[in-house]
Amino acid sequence: DAKTTQPPSMDCAEGRAANLPCNHSTISGNEYVYWYRQIHSQGPQYIIHGLKNNETNEMASLIITEDRKSSTLILPHATLRDTAVYYCIVRALYNQGGKLIFGQGTELSVKP
Amino acid sequence: GAVVSQHPSRVICKSGTSVKIECRSLDFQATTMFWYRQFPKKSLMLMATSNEGSKATYEQGVEKDKFLINHASLTLSTLTVTSAHPEDSSFYICSASEPVNTEAFFGQGTRLTVV
Numbered sequence: 001d002a003k004t005t006q007p008p009s010m011d012c013a014e015g016r017a018a019n020l021p022c023n024h025s026t027i028s029g030n031e032y033v034y035w036y037r038q039i040h041s042q043g044p045q046y047i048i049h050g051l052k053n054n055e056t057n058e059m060a061s062l063i064i065t066e067d068r069k070s071s072t073l074i075l076p077h078a079t080l081r082d083t084a085v086y087y088c089i090v091r092a093l094y095n096q097g098g099k100l101i102f103g104q105g106t107e108l109s110v111k112p
Numbered sequence: 113g114a115v116v117s118q119h120p121s122r123v124i125c126k127s128g129t130s131v132k133i134e135c136r137s138l139d140f141q142a143t144t145m146f147w148y149r150q151f152p153k154k155s156l157m158l159m160a161t162s163n164e165g166s167k168a169t170y171e172q173g174v175e176k177d178k179f180l181i182n183h184a185s186l187t188l189s190t191l192t193v194t195s196a197h198p199e200d201s202s203f204y205i206c207s208a209s210e211p212v213n214t215e216a217f218f219g220q221g222t223r224l225t226v227v
Contacts (some may be wrong), residue, residue: 006226043118043155043205087155098209099146099214102156 004088009107012082018075020106025069032060033064034100035073037084044087044102047073047102051093078110116208118219125196127227133191135206140188142208146216147179150203162206173201192222196226202204 005023012018024033034049048055048062050071056061061074077083087105119190125131131181135145143164148156152224160181161169191210193200196201205221 011211038156039194041203041221043116043207043221045216046217048224049215098144098207099161100156100216101158102148104155 002040004090004103006086006088006103006106007107008082008104011109012075012078014080014110014112015077018078018082018108018110019071020056020075020086020088020108021070022073023070024090027068027090028092031090032093033062033068034088034089034091035060035062036100037082037088038087038105039081039084039096058094062101080112081111082112084108114138114208114210114215114217115127116166116217116219117221118204118206120222121220122223123222123225125182125212127197130194131196132190133193133204133206133224135189135191135219136207137187137217140208140210142189145183145189145206145221147181147191150205150206150221155202156205157195159191164189171195175181193224195223197222200224201226216218 016110032049032051035047036044038044048060064071085105085107089100117136119134142183144164147149147159150156159174162181162183164183170176207216207218209216
């Protein structure tokens, strides 16, 4: 699976949009971009995933560049409960039944 | 989403004893489960892949005799930390996914402290 690069930390004001970038310049054609988050002392939580089209669900939006070498996770109205470490992971669909290799992630702090 | 439950959520044990952690998929069948460990301020590190009905596959550097994994049914995998030492103190997390699903669902984690 391709490697990802994320900034180690970011701050965001409560109520504002949080835009979390991820670089995955070596992504291959059959690999998807997944985002998970981990609130302190809990297991990771699935957020969203996509291949090449932009995706949106009730939690977030995922914007993938046309060349697929980078993506941005957008939390449209961040709340204090969104404070967590966010992981961007690239993996092939159905690859080893859900095996995920975690990078260092971005620690997002949402401030009042 | 699907629910994965881990038990216990916290455990304290004495050095030299063994500890068993359970991971259950509550509303789906998981032919494959994964075990991770996480040290403070660090990312999750994959330890092993647990396959129902067969031997687990361990990542490089993980001692299979120390971290015993059993996946006896489609809804239960167990991780036993044998002869625990203080350096085994960590946050252990399991995940599972349905065979036709693309998402991995995680348990809430188990905080192991070896004293």
